[in-house]
Amino acid sequence: MAYLFEMYSLSASYGTNMVLQDVNFRVNENDFIGVIGPNGGGKTTLLRVILGLVKPVSGKMVFNSDLLNGNSIGYLPQISTGDVNYPVTVTDIILSGLMIRKGFISRMSPDDKKKADKVIEELGLSGMSKSILTELSGGQMQRVFLGRAIIGDPRLLLLDEPGNFVDMTFENDFYEKLRDLNKRMAILMVSHDVGTISAHIKSFACVNRSLHYHPSHEITNEDLLAYGCPIQLVTHGDVPHTVLKYHK
């Protein structure tokens, strides 16, 4: 299977604080990897390194330039940025996902607008295209940001704690949606919600300064103990799940 990018003994730090150390990691086409680990363990930093926002202090990262360059990564940040009262419509927010391909003179073509309409339709946001965020529910807001991440048809989709602001009724829909998207793009999803992601991901990576890749989607108690990842398990209804003991 063709790889999208590969990290070789990569380390990253904020000042003197080493956040990632000696990470070897490879992401292939059609991967669906759950990234788990304790808070402050470097999960978000891993995404920021992939996005080029944090420069590694040592080691290197190689992109498969045939499949992936800066233009083809979609990113769903943790919700906290973006003022929900800002006077910008759902359509315009989704269109901002195309900015990476535009210079700073950024006209949107009729084609771009058609793409936005398609994404809005696909994510079940029809009728809300002219709304602003504060008029939407948490789940709808999240789909708007997902729309912004996927409008450019990325080859790699990075999701940072998408469970953070979903209301439960939307959560299953959301993961179903991700499963569909996974047919077109590789997904790397940071989450602390192991119970839910284990039912959807194909493999997982545990990040706690170092990175351990586990090529199966079944997370066992032993795995977690071995990787030293303290996990608080959040889980609920219908989704098949395993309940793990709190450890450490």
Place this chain on the structure above:
Amino acid sequence: METNIFQYSFIIKGLLGAIFASITAGLAGTYVVSKRMVFLSGGITHASFGGIGIGFFIGINPVIGAAVFGILSALGVEYLSVKQKIREDSAIGILWAFGMAIGIIFIYLTPGYTPNLMSYLFGSILTVSRADIIALGIMSAILILYFGIFYRTILYISFDEVFARTYSSYVDVFKYITTSLIALTIVLNIRMAGVVLVISLLTIPPNIAMLFTRVYFKIVIWSILVGFIGTATGYVISYYAGIPVGATIIFTLVILWVIVKGVIQLIWKLTKKNTLITH
């Protein structure tokens, strides 16, 4: 005859002043209000008074001094809050008072009487010169071009700066340019409305516009229209009543806001009743 010419130029000056003030204040004001930068803008306005004082003291056009102080204080707040880790609102408060203090000290040190001082504090159309109007006109053109060409870039950076950084390395450049243009807009409008009142010229029109629409582009258009109505009406009233123009414009705008909000609420109540009846 001479009175007629005087009146004619007075009307032209007032009309052009109203048009350019509403264009610049509408564009800058929508940005300021959407991004919740009203306090920062108030700080820039008052800090620029330091430049006015120094301008009087060394005998240059006070607007030039104000422009320098306005831009430096805008960038100074950014520097103090990001690099020196001082809380942003505290940094604004410090520069706000510091600028005023410098202004007062230098005006006190300036020999003789400074006749225009009141016009800088409270605005006066009488002292607005041809050069002031031309400067406002050029500023209108610059802002229209800037926001026209970079509309989405500016909109997206101001909506979600963190996300914008994931796709562009020029976020800070745009932030600094936009903030500097806003500082210049404020300084040029000080001639119309005065240091104390100019912030309302920026904030009231977008707030009236937001009663009609929540789409950024439309807020700009409505703000300019509303701003023009308020400025022109205030101008006429001040002319006939013989009261200061800056205060009259702000008073008119606030009254306009209250009326529009009242009418909208009334309509809303009536239509709600109607729906109850039709159901």
